[in-house]
Amino acid sequence: MSQLKKLAAAVAVALAAGSAQAQVSGGVVKIGVLNDMSSLYADIGGPGSVVAAKMAVEDFQKSSKAGLKVEVVSADHQNKPDVGSQIARQWYDTDGVDVIVDVPTSSVALAVSQVTREKGKALLNTGAATSDLTGKACSPNTIHWLYDTWMLANGTGSAIVKTGGDTWFFLTADYAFGHALERDTEAVVIKNGGKVLGKVRHPLNAQDFSSFLLQAQASKAKVIGLANAGGDTINSIKQAAEFGIVRGGQSLAGLLVFLSDVHGLGLEKAQGLIFTETWYWDMNDASRAWTKRFIAQTNGKYPTMDQAGVYSAVLNYLKAVEGAKTDDGTKVVEQLKKTGADDPLFGKGPIREDGRKIHNAYLFEVKKPSESKGPYDYYKLRATIPADQAFRPLKEGGCPLVK
Amino acid sequence: MEIFGVPTQALFGQLLIGLINGSFYALLSLGLAVIFGLLNIINFTHGAQYMLGAFCAYLLLEKLGLGYWWALVIAPVLVGALGIIIERTMLKQLYKLDHLYGLLLTFGLALVIQGVFRNQYGSSGQPYAIPPALAGGHNLGFMFLPTYRAWVIVASVVICFGTWFLIERTKLGSYLRAATENPELVQAFGINVPRMITLTYGFGVALAALAGVMAGPIYQVSPQMGADLIIVVFAVVVIGGMGSIMGSILTGFGLGVLEGLTKVFYPEASNTVIFIVMALVLLVKPAGLFGTQK
Numbered sequence: 001m002s003q004l005k006k007l008a009a010a011v012a013v014a015l016a017a018g019s020a021q022a023q024v025s026g027g028v029v030k031i032g033v034l035n036d037m038s039s040l041y042a043d044i045g046g047p048g049s050v051v052a053a054k055m056a057v058e059d060f061q062k063s064s065k066a067g068l069k070v071e072v073v074s075a076d077h078q079n080k081p082d083v084g085s086q087i088a089r090q091w092y093d094t095d096g097v098d099v100i101v102d103v104p105t106s107s108v109a110l111a112v113s114q115v116t117r118e119k120g121k122a123l124l125n126t127g128a129a130t131s132d133l134t135g136k137a138c139s140p141n142t143i144h145w146l147y148d149t150w151m152l153a154n155g156t157g158s159a160i161v162k163t164g165g166d167t168w169f170f171l172t173a174d175y176a177f178g179h180a181l182e183r184d185t186e187a188v189v190i191k192n193g194g195k196v197l198g199k200v201r202h203p204l205n206a207q208d209f210s211s212f213l214l215q216a217q218a219s220k221a222k223v224i225g226l227a228n229a230g231g232d233t234i235n236s237i238k239q240a241a242e243f244g245i246v247r248g249g250q251s252l253a254g255l256l257v258f259l260s261d262v263h264g265l266g267l268e269k270a271q272g273l274i275f276t277e278t279w280y281w282d283m284n285d286a287s288r289a290w291t292k293r294f295i296a297q298t299n300g301k302y303p304t305m306d307q308a309g310v311y312s313a314v315l316n317y318l319k320a321v322e323g324a325k326t327d328d329g330t331k332v333v334e335q336l337k338k339t340g341a342d343d344p345l346f347g348k349g350p351i352r353e354d355g356r357k358i359h360n361a362y363l364f365e366v367k368k369p370s371e372s373k374g375p376y377d378y379y380k381l382r383a384t385i386p387a388d389q390a391f392r393p394l395k396e397g398g399c400p401l402v403k
Numbered sequence: 404m405e406i407f408g409v410p411t412q413a414l415f416g417q418l419l420i421g422l423i424n425g426s427f428y429a430l431l432s433l434g435l436a437v438i439f440g441l442l443n444i445i446n447f448t449h450g451a452q453y454m455l456g457a458f459c460a461y462l463l464l465e466k467l468g469l470g471y472w473w474a475l476v477i478a479p480v481l482v483g484a485l486g487i488i489i490e491r492t493m494l495k496q497l498y499k500l501d502h503l504y505g506l507l508l509t510f511g512l513a514l515v516i517q518g519v520f521r522n523q524y525g526s527s528g529q530p531y532a533i534p535p536a537l538a539g540g541h542n543l544g545f546m547f548l549p550t551y552r553a554w555v556i557v558a559s560v561v562i563c564f565g566t567w568f569l570i571e572r573t574k575l576g577s578y579l580r581a582a583t584e585n586p587e588l589v590q591a592f593g594i595n596v597p598r599m600i601t602l603t604y605g606f607g608v609a610l611a612a613l614a615g616v617m618a619g620p621i622y623q624v625s626p627q628m629g630a631d632l633i634i635v636v637f638a639v640v641v642i643g644g645m646g647s648i649m650g651s652i653l654t655g656f657g658l659g660v661l662e663g664l665t666k667v668f669y670p671e672a673s674n675t676v677i678f679i680v681m682a683l684v685l686l687v688k689p690a691g692l693f694g695t696q697k
Contacts, residue, residue, distance in 0.1 A: 039627060042526035174671050203674040207622060207631055210420045211666035214546060218413050234527060234623055242549045242621070244540060264527030264623060301525060
């Protein structure tokens with residue numbers, strides 16, 4: 001009898017323990033960092049995003065009493081939508097991943113967002129740019145965390161048109177991201193009284209831009225808008241210098257530029273570039289302190305805004321899991337929309353019903369080599385675009401979730 | 404005057420640009436053709452060796468302060484020597500086996516080398532400036548031609564035809580060709596065939612490194628610069644006819660021009676046009692344009 005009693009007690013304890021953990025699938029919150037680990041966008045997110053995610057987990061564990069078990073996994077989507085959605089499916093179906101973060105490359109992000117919605121999980125997208133993620137392709141399971149093409153166009157495009165750059169030629173990466181960035185920037189240019197004289201669409205990861213630059217040169221446009229990113233932007237800028245485009249009186253507008261791009265170009269070539277970002281390492285004490293911890297783990301590579309965004313997203317996600325007492329994707333996203341985000345790097349920021357997270361954006365200019373005083377001392381702040389003006393108004397996106 | 408809505412002036416510019424890109428294709432496919440023609444090895448490490456050449460130039464400048472002209476000599480020698488070590492220690496074992504083994508080995512090596520550099524230097528690449536003597540450019544009326552690009556065309560034409568002459572028209576070249584046809588017989592004449600093969604591989608690899616040094620100032624010096632290019636270069640070699648030296652040179656320049664024109668008339672297809680040509684050529688002439696059926 002006592003044997004039976006003991007057994008019953010053991011079963012009861014096991015069940016009780018089970019029910020306490022039951023809200024968290026598999027007893028562990030599993031975070032998947034999905035991005036380009038090896039090609040032209042790998043320095044923007046890549047392994048650095050994994051470091052940032054792990055830092056967020058560490059900081060959450062320090063402040064939380066919930067005793068959640070958290071695990072971070074990562075994979076390379078190779079900038080291919082089919083590879084990305086296949087990894088997402090496997091993660092959700094068999095590996096017990098609860099949330100995917102980062103996912104640069106808009107075409108991949110749109111595909112993964114679709115899979116995430118199907119499976120009722122969560123996608124916190126910091127890496128991709130297309131504003132369609134909170135527009136016609138918005139989803140109750142996706143939060144677009146960091147920046148988007150509308151914000152970039154609005155920040156950089158209008159600043160340039162207002163200072164006289166009123167005729168444009170676009171050099172556009174030929175996929176979802178480039179198309180969205182070109183579309184959103186064109187709208188801003190035209191709204192501010194400018195004109196688009198032409199555009200050329202180049203394949204992703206194109207290497208040689210001389211032919212496209214020659215076409216841009218022939219258009220006689222005052223501004224050549226680079227609707228591309230990462231390695232493509234670096235090579236466009238580098239080769240534009242070679243063909244004397246800036247000396248000939250045309251200027252370049254880098255519509256999406258990251259710290260790693262400026263580092264790759266060197267200040268000599270990048271100086272004077274104007275672009276919009278939502279975060280820079282040297283903004284305040286909190287960002288500098290965080291950066292110090294970050295570079296200790298990345299061989300001295302400084303964080304990009306994407307990597308800071310991954311930290312912010314993961315930290316807020318874990319808080320929301322704790323708050324909602326579940327890791328059910330749809331519910332955690334609801335919780336995040338209810339509470340908004342708050343973290344040391346981006347401060348307080350609401351999350352709208354279309355999935356757009358809101359915070360300030362900043363117009364930066366790249367310093368001259370003589371102005372730079374230390375490693376990665378690259379940007380100076382030209383203007384702050386306040387949070388309520390930085391992003392597309394809720395009503396204009398055409399997101400079906402917005403009533 | 405206009406051709407299909409494109410001003411002739413602009414078209415001249417694009418043709419010239421195509422020729423510049425073609426010279427890189429020619430230089431890289433030349434090394435591949437030499438290695439395949441004489442060793443029967445499909446050298447998938449070629450892209451990584453091209454990247455090593457560029458990194459060598461970058462490191463010589465950063466660590467030792469040696470500029471472009473030094474790099475043009477030192478990088479091919481160093482990378483070529485590395486190639487010789489690879490040939491002596493690994494490739495040598497595979498000559499008697501199927502092509503597939505050489506392919507697997509060289510492809511694996513390429514992945515390892517690229518991975519190591521990516522881990523160390525990241526993917527954005529390192530800047531490498533155009534040497535002062537070749538900076539600037541000339542206004543040709545129809546386009547602005549950077550001096551450095553003009554240098555690339557001239558240098559690559561000289562190197563390509565020099566190599567062709569060496570292999571097809573000199574005594575050393577005839578030994579080499581004989582050694583591929585019948586190694587035993589050539590060995591019987593007192594020629595050290597294995598050493599000749601080792602040096603040939605080293606030479607092919609050095610050509611890749613040389614192309615890498617020349618590419619450094621134009622593209623970023625980045626770990627995947629070779630991986631991005633090598634697929635196209637393989638297509639060039641296949642179109643030209645595997646192992647045909649003149650074929651790979653002419654096809655390299657020709658396809659560069661074709662790609663340049665595609666960038667004007669239908670830019671979206673510019674990275675597929677070479678493969679379309681490859682498919683067509685293989686359908687009509689499976690040995691390639693200049694290849695001979697064995």
